[in-house]
Amino acid sequence: MAQSIFSDELNAYISEWKDKPGNLIMILHRVQEEFGYVSREAAEGVSAEIGVPLATIWGVLTFYHFFKLNKPGKYNIQVCLGTACYLKGGDMIVEELGKEIGLEVGGLTEDGRFSLEAVRCVGCCGLAPVMTISGEVFGKVSKNQIAGILDKFA
Amino acid sequence: MIHLTIQGIEVEVAEGTTVLEAARKAGIRIPTLCYHPDLQPFGSCGLCVCKQEGSAKIIRACSTPAAEGMRIITHDQDLYNVRRTILELTMSTHPSSCLLCTRNNKCELQKLAIEYGVREQPFEIRLAEDKKDRSTGAIVLDPEKCIKCGRCVQVCQGLQGVYALEFIGRGDHTTMSPAARLPLNESPCIKCGQCITHCPVGAIYEQDQTDGLMKAIADPEKVVAVQIAPSVRVAIGEEFGLKPGAVSTKKLYTALRRLGIDYVFDTNFGADLTIMEEGFELIERMKKGAVMPQLTSCCPGWVAYVEEYYPDLLENLSSAKSPMMMQGAITKTYWADKVGIDKKKIYSVAIMPCTAKKTEITRDGEHASSSGEQDVDLVLTTRELARLIASRGLDFENLPETEADSPIGEYSGAGTIFGATGGVMEAAIRTAYYGITGKELPDPEVKLVRGLDEIKRGEVDVDGRKVRVAVVHGMANAKPLLDKIREDKKAGRPSDVDFVEIMACRGGCIAGGGQPYGTDDEVREMRIDGLYEDDEKSAKRCSHQNPSIQKLYEEFLSAPLSEKAHHLLHTEYQETPLYKG
Numbered sequence: 001m002a003q004s005i006f007s008d009e010l011n012a013y014i015s016e017w018k019d020k021p022g023n024l025i026m027i028l029h030r031v032q033e034e035f036g037y038v039s040r041e042a043a044e045g046v047s048a049e050i051g052v053p054l055a056t057i058w059g060v061l062t063f064y065h066f067f068k069l070n071k072p073g074k075y076n077i078q079v080c081l082g083t084a085c086y087l088k089g090g091d092m093i094v095e096e097l098g099k100e101i102g103l104e105v106g107g108l109t110e111d112g113r114f115s116l117e118a119v120r121c122v123g124c125c126g127l128a129p130v131m132t133i134s135g136e137v138f139g140k141v142s143k144n145q146i147a148g149i150l151d152k153f154a
Numbered sequence: 155m156i157h158l159t160i161q162g163i164e165v166e167v168a169e170g171t172t173v174l175e176a177a178r179k180a181g182i183r184i185p186t187l188c189y190h191p192d193l194q195p196f197g198s199c200g201l202c203v204c205k206q207e208g209s210a211k212i213i214r215a216c217s218t219p220a221a222e223g224m225r226i227i228t229h230d231q232d233l234y235n236v237r238r239t240i241l242e243l244t245m246s247t248h249p250s251s252c253l254l255c256t257r258n259n260k261c262e263l264q265k266l267a268i269e270y271g272v273r274e275q276p277f278e279i280r281l282a283e284d285k286k287d288r289s290t291g292a293i294v295l296d297p298e299k300c301i302k303c304g305r306c307v308q309v310c311q312g313l314q315g316v317y318a319l320e321f322i323g324r325g326d327h328t329t330m331s332p333a334a335r336l337p338l339n340e341s342p343c344i345k346c347g348q349c350i351t352h353c354p355v356g357a358i359y360e361q362d363q364t365d366g367l368m369k370a371i372a373d374p375e376k377v378v379a380v381q382i383a384p385s386v387r388v389a390i391g392e393e394f395g396l397k398p399g400a401v402s403t404k405k406l407y408t409a410l411r412r413l414g415i416d417y418v419f420d421t422n423f424g425a426d427l428t429i430m431e432e433g434f435e436l437i438e439r440m441k442k443g444a445v446m447p448q449l450t451s452c453c454p455g456w457v458a459y460v461e462e463y464y465p466d467l468l469e470n471l472s473s474a475k476s477p478m479m480m481q482g483a484i485t486k487t488y489w490a491d492k493v494g495i496d497k498k499k500i501y502s503v504a505i506m507p508c509t510a511k512k513t514e515i516t517r518d519g520e521h522a523s524s525s526g527e528q529d530v531d532l533v534l535t536t537r538e539l540a541r542l543i544a545s546r547g548l549d550f551e552n553l554p555e556t557e558a559d560s561p562i563g564e565y566s567g568a569g570t571i572f573g574a575t576g577g578v579m580e581a582a583i584r585t586a587y588y589g590i591t592g593k594e595l596p597d598p599e600v601k602l603v604r605g606l607d608e609i610k611r612g613e614v615d616v617d618g619r620k621v622r623v624a625v626v627h628g629m630a631n632a633k634p635l636l637d638k639i640r641e642d643k644k645a646g647r648p649s650d651v652d653f654v655e656i657m658a659c660r661g662g663c664i665a666g667g668g669q670p671y672g673t674d675d676e677v678r679e680m681r682i683d684g685l686y687e688d689d690e691k692s693a694k695r696c697s698h699q700n701p702s703i704q705k706l707y708e709e710f711l712s713a714p715l716s717e718k719a720h721h722l723l724h725t726e727y728q729e730t731p732l733y734k735g
Binding site: 053 | 311317318319320321322323324332333334341342732733
């Protein structure tokens, strides 16, 4: 058998869940935890381990927004487009990131430094518009702050 | 039995019948787009909404079981309005360029739009922008036309067990496509085309190659030789108003000649030849105690499936090529020599009920060119040929009858039943019996392998020896049997079956992916009856009795499984990964 791309812990987890109902989503969560996303290779690995067709796995992966199919950047940017942030100009942040570093929603910069995802609410609407970079929250973001914020993440 | 009232009409139905089926029994048609009698009710289109008297609740007829005493309203103004809105919404994401569509005049959505007199589109039109997928060269996926009913996914997974297609994405952005949005030819797709025949609209269709044939006909350098598969003759008439199962063989020969084709042959001859090779291969395997059971290999959808999903069973697959490929090889060797035509000039065309056949003609490298040239140059489906016939102004129903060209056009009844599930098995038994005993089977009709049961098993008494046979159709139905064969093989146990026929499509080739639309079990049975009728009328019922086959062996091949036969008529198989990209 080919060398597993999964860690021993992940393999143990898969074995534990292999025959339990509802195993697919549990396992995919753990895969994403390990890699930050679910690659095709990883999905194929899961398919072979638990005997669920790759097509079914891909259907689940693309149904839930939670699952990411692309490798995130070193720093993952989340821009909130929930109601409050949207009204306060969340889309301006997305636009500005595009201009500044050529990043689109779902994309990754060429140097692999930043990835961008649009999210619905990060739980601090009072600070709208909000963006987070690798967990750090930036509130009341204005257009001219963005370049400065990005510079903090080298 | 359950008694209920539908639109005031009393009906009695068996337990487990849905409201939709009960209504049909009462002579009332409830509109549907996602429902198909081959598939489990899915409830995605919402058109079959009905009401129960005294209840404001709306139910879906396709997925509601009939219950004692139900009083169902299927049609009133409310329901009309709801259905009309659903139609308008569906049409808001579907192009209305019907004239340019392959399903024009045969589209289930179009039919409903006509019935409901939809003349305006009140909702904003939003069409999917995904590109067409033409990667297979056999099947085209056009996401712009997809109405997301889900039939193709259900067919591909449930009926066929192939899992090439899945709902990818969610909501508005859902597409029916392979995992990772790969092109179809990199997915496990076996090109059976059942997604095409089950799609209610024109979102999936065959790659049209009619131009290829017309170009070859127009080329004075080319001699165009065509072969017609068994199943085409009992279905093509449907495109011209004939009943399913009407046997149109001789009109078809005439139609092909009037299109300008030089020589008209019949794949049934190739089928007889396949039986000789495959039948004697079976005898050989039984005698030698070689790998058993022998699995049939004439269905390219099934061959692709076994190469992907059961590569450990490839040695069980008969090495005999399919009738189409044998016919092609013989056309460019034996026949070419006989009539003194340079094989390089021959353009060999096959009319098939099948989309997978389009890819079969190049699937096995050198074996596909055993004559030195590509043995079969082009495959057209029944639907493509019907379009050609219509566009050339031929009045199909009233065409005179003509015969196929000799000597590779004659066929036995065994060749013709290849198109029905169980047909290859029955034909093989007729000849294998002779091969083993030297005597003819007392009754050539082997009824135990006939019919639409998903799996048919039985024993045939060959001079005291029991030959255990199994017949499966509908790819997903093969899985339990194949798993058992695999298990026995792994454990070193002898198999409990000797010879297995597998066809990818439910009912066999008569319901292939290239056949006229509107196939259900009723149509399948009618087409099958047509083939058995043709068999019954045949002077010769067994492949080995076909005088042209006997002559072919005498003059050219010498004997079944000879070196020459091996070179021209047999092939090899290869393990294929599920995902090729």
